[in-house]
Amino acid sequence: MPFRQVRACFGVMFTVLTLLAASSVSAAEGEHDLVDRLSNRIDASLCDAGDGESLRAQSVAATSGQRSSVVAAIFLDCDAEERCRLKLDVRQPGAGPRLFLVDAGAVFRGPGDADFVPVPNQRFVLEHQQNTLEIDALPLRSGRPKPPKNSPLKVAASNSAGLLTVLRTVQRIETEDAQRLRRYVKEAGGAFTVDTFVDNEDVRAARWMLWTKGHDGQPQARLPLEVVRFALYAVTSEYTINEVADWFRTFRQMDMNPAIAAAGDAARRVEFVLERAGLNYRIFSPNHADYHFNRGVTAYQNSDLDGATKAFTAAIAKNPNLVPAHYNLGITLYRKGKYADAESALQIATGLDDAGAEVFYNRGAVLFRQGDKPSAARMFRRAIELNARDPEAGVWLSKADPEGKTAVKTKMPTKKKLR
Amino acid sequence: MNMVKSLVFVFLASGCGGQRLAELKPIEVEVEVQPGPAATPEELARTVPPLRGLARRLPLVPIELVAPEAPADPEPGFKDP
Numbered sequence: 001m002p003f004r005q006v007r008a009c010f011g012v013m014f015t016v017l018t019l020l021a022a023s024s025v026s027a028a029e030g031e032h033d034l035v036d037r038l039s040n041r042i043d044a045s046l047c048d049a050g051d052g053e054s055l056r057a058q059s060v061a062a063t064s065g066q067r068s069s070v071v072a073a074i075f076l077d078c079d080a081e082e083r084c085r086l087k088l089d090v091r092q093p094g095a096g097p098r099l100f101l102v103d104a105g106a107v108f109r110g111p112g113d114a115d116f117v118p119v120p121n122q123r124f125v126l127e128h129q130q131n132t133l134e135i136d137a138l139p140l141r142s143g144r145p146k147p148p149k150n151s152p153l154k155v156a157a158s159n160s161a162g163l164l165t166v167l168r169t170v171q172r173i174e175t176e177d178a179q180r181l182r183r184y185v186k187e188a189g190g191a192f193t194v195d196t197f198v199d200n201e202d203v204r205a206a207r208w209m210l211w212t213k214g215h216d217g218q219p220q221a222r223l224p225l226e227v228v229r230f231a232l233y234a235v236t237s238e239y240t241i242n243e244v245a246d247w248f249r250t251f252r253q254m255d256m257n258p259a260i261a262a263a264g265d266a267a268r269r270v271e272f273v274l275e276r277a278g279l280n281y282r283i284f285s286p287n288h289a290d291y292h293f294n295r296g297v298t299a300y301q302n303s304d305l306d307g308a309t310k311a312f313t314a315a316i317a318k319n320p321n322l323v324p325a326h327y328n329l330g331i332t333l334y335r336k337g338k339y340a341d342a343e344s345a346l347q348i349a350t351g352l353d354d355a356g357a358e359v360f361y362n363r364g365a366v367l368f369r370q371g372d373k374p375s376a377a378r379m380f381r382r383a384i385e386l387n388a389r390d391p392e393a394g395v396w397l398s399k400a401d402p403e404g405k406t407a408v409k410t411k412m413p414t415k416k417k418l419r
Numbered sequence: 420m421n422m423v424k425s426l427v428f429v430f431l432a433s434g435c436g437g438q439r440l441a442e443l444k445p446i447e448v449e450v451e452v453q454p455g456p457a458a459t460p461e462e463l464a465r466t467v468p469p470l471r472g473l474a475r476r477l478p479l480v481p482i483e484l485v486a487p488e489a490p491a492d493p494e495p496g497f498k499d500p
Contacts, residue, residue: 030491037492099495123493162480171490215496234479279479294476300455301473324474331473335456358471365468369461376468396468 034098036068036126038118039105039157041090043069048109048154055107055115055156068092068100068126073153075110076134078146081251083225084116084137086153091130100124102135104167109154110147115140117163119228120171138229141237142247162235162279169277170228173205178221181206185219192219208269223273230266231273234284240294241267241285289319293328300332308332323354327362334366342366350379357387364393368400377401381408 031037040061047058061069072089086108092098102122107115116137124133139146158164184206186195192211196203208227214220230247233239239247245263248254254262267285274281282288296311312329315322326349333342346363349355364379380397383390401407455473462469 030489032492032495034495034497035492037489039489097495097497099493099497101492103489105489125495125497160480161484161486164486165480165484168487168489175490175493238479274479278481278484280477280481281479283477283479290477297473297476303454303456305456324477328474331470334470361468362471365470369467392468 032099033065036092036098036100037103038070038101039103041067041069041100042106042155043071046070046073046153046155048156050156050159054159055109056159058106058155058157066092066094066098068098068131070155073108073155075108075114075116075147075149075151075153077149078139082139082142082229084139084146086116086118086135086137088133088135089130090124090126090133092126093129095129096125096127098126100126100131100133104164104171105157107140107156107158108137109156110151112145112147114144114147114151116153117158117167117232119225120167121174121222136225138225138232140232142229142233142239142243143250160235163232165277165279166231166235166273169273170223170231173273173276174209174221174223177205178209178219181209181221182219185211187213187219205272208272224269226266227269227273230270231277234270234274235279240283240291244270286314287318289315289317289322289325291315292318293322293325296325296328296332300328305332305336309336321352323349323352323356323359326352327355327359330362330366334362339366339370343370350382357383357390357393360386361390361393364396364400368396373400374406377406381406 040059042058042061044060047060048055050056050058061067068090069092070088071091074087076085076087078084090100100123102118102120102124104120107117109115117140119136119138122135124131124135181202184194184196184198184203185192188195192213194203194206194211206221208224209221210224211219211221230239230244233243233247237243241263244266245256245259248259248262249256252259252262264285271281271284274284280290282290283294285291292311292315296308296315299305299307299311309329309332312325312332315325316329319325326345330342330345330349333339333345343363343366346359346366349359350363360379360383364376364383367373367376367379377397377400380393380400383393384397387393458469459467461467
């Protein structure tokens with residue numbers, strides 16, 4: 001190919017790349033020129049420095065074309081079920097219209113550490129230069145005192161990967177997933193219902209959503225607010241199904257049994273969101289081993305050894321391969337003085353694939369106590385194989401087997417004489 | 420010269436935009452206090468090996484979790500006036 005043609009090809013290539021680069025500078029990927037996201041449109045006057053741990057400084061809205069800015073935020077109220085409302089003053093340079101999207105990331109801070117998280121995916125059309133919006137919000141943590149009505153709010157940015165992940169997952173479920181789930185939804189008498197004989201994960205999710213007609217006439221999906229709430233509290237307040245049941249008793253004045261039933265129903269939906277978010281949803285309800293395992297740890301820390309034994313046993317029943325459950329059961333039984341049972345639990349643990357050095361060490365400790373020093377030595381030796389820097393295993397190996405009788409003898413290869 | 424400018428532009432642009440993962444502060448792991456039952460007198464006297472502590476609670480949020488990118492903006496449903 002002549003040099004002139006080669007030069008022309010490269011010229012075209014670089015021009016195309018330049019145009020692509022230019023377009024990415026003017027609008028970040030996924031951003032629409034007519035859509036403003038709450039999390040990056042906060043005026044400097046509202047930005048809070050955060051506490052440096054859970055909340056960091058909110059970045060100031062950069063001036064950018066016709067984009068709007070939130071210039072004031074006020075706490076309005078919370079109802080009896082902690083559904084809260086905030087009022088925002090939003091200003092834009094032009095006359096609009098622009099779409100204002102409530103997304104994830106901003107945390108509104110009131111006096112007395114009252115923090116609020118806006119419910120994601122709320123949309124407003126800004127038609128004037130000055131706009132007043134009332135947005136739905138949830139307390140960042142349940143049960144905290146609320147500020148007085150009309151308290152001014154500042155805005156910080158969440159520093160919690162878990163919180164951001166949950167809220168962005170809610171956004172995705174209500175937008176991207178909903179586009180896929182629409183196929184199962186039919187309109188009848190002005191209402192939308194899931195109308196299908198199919199039973200799969202998508203259909204179950206579609207049945208949990210609240211369907212309304214969007215501005216384009218298509219079904220639009222929202223997750224029930226209590227699902228968003230409990231997924232949020234799972235991350236911010238360590239909620240499990242137990243705390244959800246307490247919430248129903250406190251905020252909906254339910255009796256114990258109806259509250260437990262409501263919590264069980266909510267748990268399925270909350271676990272759906274947590275699983276989609278890539279979090280360990282198995283700690284949330286008693287359907288899973290991890291939940292019982294965590295209950296056992298709490299019981300042990302409260303010196304409730306019978307409760308811990310029961311919980312770790314329940315965890316093992318749900319997942320017999322959960323090494324930490326066998327391990328912790330062994331420790332609990334040891335503390336109860338049941339050394340033979342402790343050794344049995346730790347024996348099972350050492351037989352599982354994920355058993356680490358500490359499992360072998362503890363089994364060695366129990367065997368040593370029982371007087372079986374050769375077996376203890378073999379366990380300490382295995383612990384050292386798994387962790388050469390184990391601080392105690394070497395010490396106790398030398399005490400259990402001072403003459404090295406349990407060491408595995410490897411035959412040195414004999415040298416062949418060359419003829 | 421124009422080609423050089425274009426190259427520089429491309430290299431600059433490739434570093435801009437999008438959420439920078441480094442902005443998120445790493446979640447610090449708290450050392451868990453495990454009061455629970457005390458060690459036995461034999462463990463304290465070191466006549467038997469002291470038992471290793473309990474395995475910790477399983478967390479909801481993995482320690483190494485990085486939040487995903489925000490989803491794309493919806494279509495506004497109206498055009499630029």
